[in-house]
Amino acid sequence: MASGKIDLHTHILPERWPNLRQRFGYGGWVELEHTGLCCARMQVDGRFFREIDSNCWDPARRISDCDRFGVSMQVLSTVPILFSYWARAADALVLARLLNDHIADVCRTRPDRFAGLGTVPLQDPALAITELERCMGELGLRGVQIGTHVNHWNLDAPELFPFFQRCAELGAAVFVHPWDMMGQDAMSKYWLPWLVGMPAESSRAITSMIFGGVFARLPSLKVCFAHGGGSFPFTLGRIEHGFRERPDLCAIDNAISPRETLGRLWFDSLVHDIDSLRFLLRLVGAERIALGTDYPFPLGEREPGRLIEAMTELTNAERARLLFGTATEFLNLPSS
Numbered sequence: 001m002a003s004g005k006i007d008l009h010t011h012i013l014p015e016r017w018p019n020l021r022q023r024f025g026y027g028g029w030v031e032l033e034h035t036g037l038c039c040a041r042m043q044v045d046g047r048f049f050r051e052i053d054s055n056c057w058d059p060a061r062r063i064s065d066c067d068r069f070g071v072s073m074q075v076l077s078t079v080p081i082l083f084s085y086w087a088r089a090a091d092a093l094v095l096a097r098l099l100n101d102h103i104a105d106v107c108r109t110r111p112d113r114f115a116g117l118g119t120v121p122l123q124d125p126a127l128a129i130t131e132l133e134r135c136m137g138e139l140g141l142r143g144v145q146i147g148t149h150v151n152h153w154n155l156d157a158p159e160l161f162p163f164f165q166r167c168a169e170l171g172a173a174v175f176v177h178p179w180d181m182m183g184q185d186a187m188s189k190y191w192l193p194w195l196v197g198m199p200a201e202s203s204r205a206i207t208s209m210i211f212g213g214v215f216a217r218l219p220s221l222k223v224c225f226a227h228g229g230g231s232f233p234f235t236l237g238r239i240e241h242g243f244r245e246r247p248d249l250c251a252i253d254n255a256i257s258p259r260e261t262l263g264r265l266w267f268d269s270l271v272h273d274i275d276s277l278r279f280l281l282r283l284v285g286a287e288r289i290a291l292g293t294d295y296p297f298p299l300g301e302r303e304p305g306r307l308i309e310a311m312t313e314l315t316n317a318e319r320a321r322l323l324f325g326t327a328t329e330f331l332n333l334p335s336s
Helices: 020-024 059-069 089-109 124-134 159-168 192-211 230-247 258-263 274-284 316-331
Strands: 006-009 031-032 039-044 046-051 073-077 114-118 143-147 173-177 222-226 265-268
Touching: 006 089, 006 173, 006 316, 020 089, 031 046, 059 073, 073 159, 089 114, 089 124, 089 173, 114 124, 124 143, 124 159, 173 258, 192 222, 192 258, 230 265, 230 274, 258 265
Parallel strands: 006 073, 073 114, 114 143, 143 173, 173 222, 222 265
Antiparallel strands: 031 039, 039 046
16 A cells, blocks of 8 residues: 555444344344435434444445545444443354454455454453454454453453453554443533543543553554544643652553653544644654544544645655555555
8 A cells, every 4th residue: 555545443334234132132232223225323222322324334435435535445443332342242252253244345345445453352352362363364354443441341451461462463453442431421411422531531541551561561562542542642741740650559560651652552643633633743753643534423534634634744754654654554554
């Protein structure tokens, strides 16, 4: 992939899947109710979650949108509500395999336009490793997308370490996306879980992994955080200060500071604000930031790469790195 744009952060669904409530005998599963030729409603136990359009499942529609904005490749991952970490692990594995097979099929049909990240039932790390291995082997995916926490486990949980270790061994890219935002019951108005909770979730995940020593113990592990790392980059000073001033609380599992760990982290560019992107660039450099849009959802960047292209101070090499070079390296894609 020598030029163009690679969109690291896009979501896709199958057009249809079985009624999982009926199949497994309990609720909580997402269902699709098609309301027309090109639109559907995502619902959980009859409660409305989100209206979606055919660009959420139709590869031809996606390619048409990509062509309009010069996107040469989309990286496909599921919609985070489908992680299903709350469910019985064996049942969540059934859904994960269905979703992963679908993504792999789309990628196989147009490998020049799509690459894929799988999903795994992280509530059972052993099952998750089995599905990770299938994703990286049989399915030819580039890695996995995971949530910012797994039920009561933060990402530093010892139970999850073998999974991250296997990701490192396989060279699997790990894309961390916020989900199941903390404090939702107290944020019922104004879309606050998406506006406030999501950035906090990403900071929770990054700080947990740093303080838990995950990056220190697995130097080859590649992890990218959605939405520019959420609130983490902009509260790093506070987090670093806490690490220095209260090592008895913060440095109990890892002696390497958050700021020293920055060179190990990857981020997408979805920060919505040019000054925020400038700040992130100063913090970690273009080598650690990849174009991401959250296509096809409303909190995404409507014109992929517009923010990057508006930064007139970038060199051609920096712009190319942001638009496709970083994603190429992160996903271990062919460079030409």
